[in-house]
Amino acid sequence: MKKLVMATLVALTMAGLAWANGQQESSGGSMSNNSMSNGSSPFYDLSGMAPEVVPFTTQASAEAMAKDHTVIYFFAASWCPTCQATYKNLKAHYQDIPDNVRLVVVNYDTASALKTKYGITQQHTFVEIDAQGNQKKIWSGTTTVQSILAKA
Structure with missing residues (x-):
C-alpha cells in the first residue's frame, strides 16, 4: 500500500511540474499578452500608422470605415516570416497609402469567426470588403504597400 501511495504522489508531483512548466513556456515568449481574442492585432506595433493602418477591433467598425x-483586411501572424516582411514594409511606407484606403490588421491566430466568414486558410491573406462586410477581393503573396494597392 505504501508503494502505491508513494507512486501516486510522485506521479501527481511530476504532473504538476509538467503543467507549471507548460504555463511558464506559454507566457514567456516574445509576444506580449496583448493579443486579444476578438482578432485585434496589437501583436504588431501599429502605433503611429493610423489612420492608414489600424488594428482590427470589430466587423462593424471595419464595415463603417x-x-x-477601401478597407482591406490583412490576416497576419507574428510567427509568419512573410507577414513580418510585410509589416516591416508597412512600417516604412504606410504614408504611401492613399487617404481613401484603410488596411486593417487582423490577428490570424485569434480571429476564428472572421477567418471562417471569408474562408481564410492561411496567414498572410488580404481581403477587401464592402460596407456590408462582403468580400470584394481576396489574395495573398503581396509584401509591399505598392503591391497591396495594385491588387486592391
Missing part, C-alpha cells in the same frame, strides 16, 4: 474608404 468601408462606407467611405
Whole structure:
C-alpha cells in the first residue's frame, strides 16, 4: 500500500511540474499578452500608422470605415516570416497609402469567426470588403504597400 501511495504522489508531483512548466513556456515568449481574442492585432506595433493602418477591433467598425474608404483586411501572424516582411514594409511606407484606403490588421491566430466568414486558410491573406462586410477581393503573396494597392 505504501508503494502505491508513494507512486501516486510522485506521479501527481511530476504532473504538476509538467503543467507549471507548460504555463511558464506559454507566457514567456516574445509576444506580449496583448493579443486579444476578438482578432485585434496589437501583436504588431501599429502605433503611429493610423489612420492608414489600424488594428482590427470589430466587423462593424471595419464595415463603417468601408462606407467611405477601401478597407482591406490583412490576416497576419507574428510567427509568419512573410507577414513580418510585410509589416516591416508597412512600417516604412504606410504614408504611401492613399487617404481613401484603410488596411486593417487582423490577428490570424485569434480571429476564428472572421477567418471562417471569408474562408481564410492561411496567414498572410488580404481581403477587401464592402460596407456590408462582403468580400470584394481576396489574395495573398503581396509584401509591399505598392503591391497591396495594385491588387486592391
